[in-house]
Amino acid sequence: MTDSPSPSSLLGRPCRHQALLTLPAQEAHVSAARHFAADLLETWSVPASERDSAVLIVDELAANAAQYGRERMTLLLVLDHGTLYIVVTDSGPTVEHHRPDIAPDEHGRGTGIVQYLAQSTEVHQTHSGREVRACLRCSP
Numbered sequence: 001m002t003d004s005p006s007p008s009s010l011l012g013r014p015c016r017h018q019a020l021l022t023l024p025a026q027e028a029h030v031s032a033a034r035h036f037a038a039d040l041l042e043t044w045s046v047p048a049s050e051r052d053s054a055v056l057i058v059d060e061l062a063a064n065a066a067q068y069g070r071e072r073m074t075l076l077l078v079l080d081h082g083t084l085y086i087v088v089t090d091s092g093p094t095v096e097h098h099r100p101d102i103a104p105d106e107h108g109r110g111t112g113i114v115q116y117l118a119q120s121t122e123v124h125q126t127h128s129g130r131e132v133r134a135c136l137r138c139s140p
Contacts, residue, residue, distance in 0.1 A: 017044045017079040023062075025069025025090050033062040033075050037086075044079055050138045053117045057086050057134050060110035065090035069129065084136045086118075091129040 021036050023029040037058040041051040058075060065073035069090030076087040115121050118134035125131075 016081070017077075019077050021075045023073055023075075025066050025071055025073045025092070027063070027066045029073075030059065030062045030066050033073075034059045037075065037077060040077060041079075041084075046079070046084065046138050050084075050136065054084055054086060054136055054138075057114050057117055057136065058088070060114050061086065061088035061132050061134065064088075064110060064132070065092070065130075068092035079138065082138055083119075084138050086134045086136065087131060088133075089126065089129060089131045 019036075019040055021033060023032060034055055038051065038055045041054055046054065058077075062073060062075060065088050069092040071091045073088060073090045076085070076089075078085040078087075114134055118136050120135045122133045123130065124133075
């Protein structure tokens with residue numbers, strides 16, 4: 001657990017940039033989340049290498065939300081003082097842990113990619129589903 005603010009406090013505090021996108025939790029909408037993030041981060045002048053990392057994080061988190069979410073997924077992007085907060089929520093059941101009967105090359109690589117690229121990651125169970133947050137430092 002890190003000391004970073006909760007998404008609700010992220011929305012309520014002043015910041016340079018923030019955007020929220022809600023989509024059906026379906027694999028067909030993962031590309032929309034990815035393109036939304038890429039376009040937005042370019043508009044916000046996030047450097048290309050950091051933007052690429054952020055878009056890959058969004059892609060992995062949105063794919064998980066589409067796979068495990070039931071009705072909808074939301075993507076919250078907040079750029080505040082050189083830190084990009086990427087928060088994806090879904091309406092899925094409790095977070096599943098690694099199952100030994102599934103080969104590691106079939107599932108679970110996305111989480112490792114996110115943890116490698118982000119400075120911090122958190123997963124929380126909420127009253128309506130799951131929330132996954134990744135924080136990424138961005139150059140000014």
